[in-house]
Amino acid sequence: MSDTRYLDWPFLDERHRSLARALDAWALGNAAHGHGPDVDAECRALVRSLGTAGWLRHAVGGVEFGGAGDALDTRALCLIRETLARHSGLADFAFAMQGLGSGAISLAGTPAQKQRYLTRVARGEAIAAFALSEPDAGSDVGAMACAGRVDGADVVIDGQKTWISNGGIADFYVTFVRTGEAAGARGISAFIVDADTPGFEVAERIEVIAPHPLARLRFTNCRVPLAQRVGAAGEGFKVAMRTLDVFRTSVAAAALGFARRALEEALARATQRRMFGQTLADFQLTQAKLAQMATTIDSAALLVYRAAWLRDQGQSITREAAMAKMVATEGAQKVIDDAVQIFGGLGVVSGHPVERLYREIRSLRIYEGATEVQQLIIGRDLLKAFGAPRT
Numbered sequence: 001m002s003d004t005r006y007l008d009w010p011f012l013d014e015r016h017r018s019l020a021r022a023l024d025a026w027a028l029g030n031a032a033h034g035h036g037p038d039v040d041a042e043c044r045a046l047v048r049s050l051g052t053a054g055w056l057r058h059a060v061g062g063v064e065f066g067g068a069g070d071a072l073d074t075r076a077l078c079l080i081r082e083t084l085a086r087h088s089g090l091a092d093f094a095f096a097m098q099g100l101g102s103g104a105i106s107l108a109g110t111p112a113q114k115q116r117y118l119t120r121v122a123r124g125e126a127i128a129a130f131a132l133s134e135p136d137a138g139s140d141v142g143a144m145a146c147a148g149r150v151d152g153a154d155v156v157i158d159g160q161k162t163w164i165s166n167g168g169i170a171d172f173y174v175t176f177v178r179t180g181e182a183a184g185a186r187g188i189s190a191f192i193v194d195a196d197t198p199g200f201e202v203a204e205r206i207e208v209i210a211p212h213p214l215a216r217l218r219f220t221n222c223r224v225p226l227a228q229r230v231g232a233a234g235e236g237f238k239v240a241m242r243t244l245d246v247f248r249t250s251v252a253a254a255a256l257g258f259a260r261r262a263l264e265e266a267l268a269r270a271t272q273r274r275m276f277g278q279t280l281a282d283f284q285l286t287q288a289k290l291a292q293m294a295t296t297i298d299s300a301a302l303l304v305y306r307a308a309w310l311r312d313q314g315q316s317i318t319r320e321a322a323m324a325k326m327v328a329t330e331g332a333q334k335v336i337d338d339a340v341q342i343f344g345g346l347g348v349v350s351g352h353p354v355e356r357l358y359r360e361i362r363s364l365r366i367y368e369g370a371t372e373v374q375q376l377i378i379g380r381d382l383l384k385a386f387g388a389p390r391t
Ligand SMILES: Cc1cc2nc3c(=O)[nH]c(=O)nc-3n(C[C@H](O)[C@H](O)[C@H](O)COP(=O)(O)OP(=O)(O)OC[C@H]3O[C@@H](n4cnc5c(N)ncnc54)[C@H](O)[C@@H]3O)c2cc1C
Pocket: 130, 131, 132, 133, 135, 137, 138, 139, 140, 162, 163, 164, 165, 166, 208, 214, 363, 366, 367, 368, 369, 370, 371, 372, 373, 376
């Protein structure tokens, strides 16, 4: 573990510090930065090993359902994502999706749903996915068209979801559909759809710059028992937003992990690379760059752990989570770009750690709310607090 002074910050408790140190030691031996071409197999293996080692207990809430605590511990989630991202983007992804995919069940599921799904998620025996986005409803979630029609004791789902992480390898998908109790966001409900449900299919796999399982899903006359609904009818949008409030902060933490790794790589390279009779690190231009990178990382870390700490105190963190995600993801992109610059030609060689980081970070500025969406959330919240009339 490199610079760990931030672990002494007052946002964290002793149990968080020991968790971060133990995970770092585990990740050194079990989560390599590079991975082979078969991301499906690697993700399945990572989920199993994260489950066996006990780390996935932190991805679910409820001790009686396999969780590490009775509620999701946002600071633990963030420290785990930050640490895994520093070692391996795919390991972070595998952990994060177990949490995001089952998050709605942790927050709003029935005891029976928790027993059936969370226990297996925590052991790494079931892979979870979160299906909200659609081809015509990404940033504008309220434009969702995938429809759920109640028929007796079932809901019948027809439509599509896209950009679904773990699509193709998940055992179940928490799927948000328009059930029409009211107009717009108040007419959406969440259902757990098992991957073997008739009428559910993976319509297309999607290849992205930092490979991980991703797919477009199709639902055709897909019949799911109403008992699979998570939260009340018409409350699906609220359930999605509550889930995203937790996991958005953890996306920021993952960005932080990528940025920390980039800085570590840059420091190692700058102090070793000789040029003009000295090392690259001896030049003040390089020191200025390293200083900016470190300051960007610490600013992001303060926002991440403030948001996580506030949520763990039971406070609403919509504004703070948005600030953390915006600053950490945008800042990490710049830090990683600076690291690539410090490496020169080596920084763009396929498979080099900083080249991988350069690809890994990009989509974090888009998913779980693009940066522009975070700006809107912050701006609206400021105006609301100021008492400005809603437009
Ligand atoms: C790698 C990856 C994994 C993903 N995993 C999942 C998943 O597991 N589950 C899931 O449900 N979804 C997932 N998504 C989808 C993701 O949440 C959406 O891509 C995201 O919400 C943006 O939607 P969109 O792609 O349709 O872009 P659009 O909604 O078309 O937005 C395009 C761009 O418009 C800009 N923009 C948006 N709103 C505004 C505004 N109000 N004003 C000005 N500019 C604006 C932003 O720059 C944005 O990037 C994933 C996406 C990616 C890339």
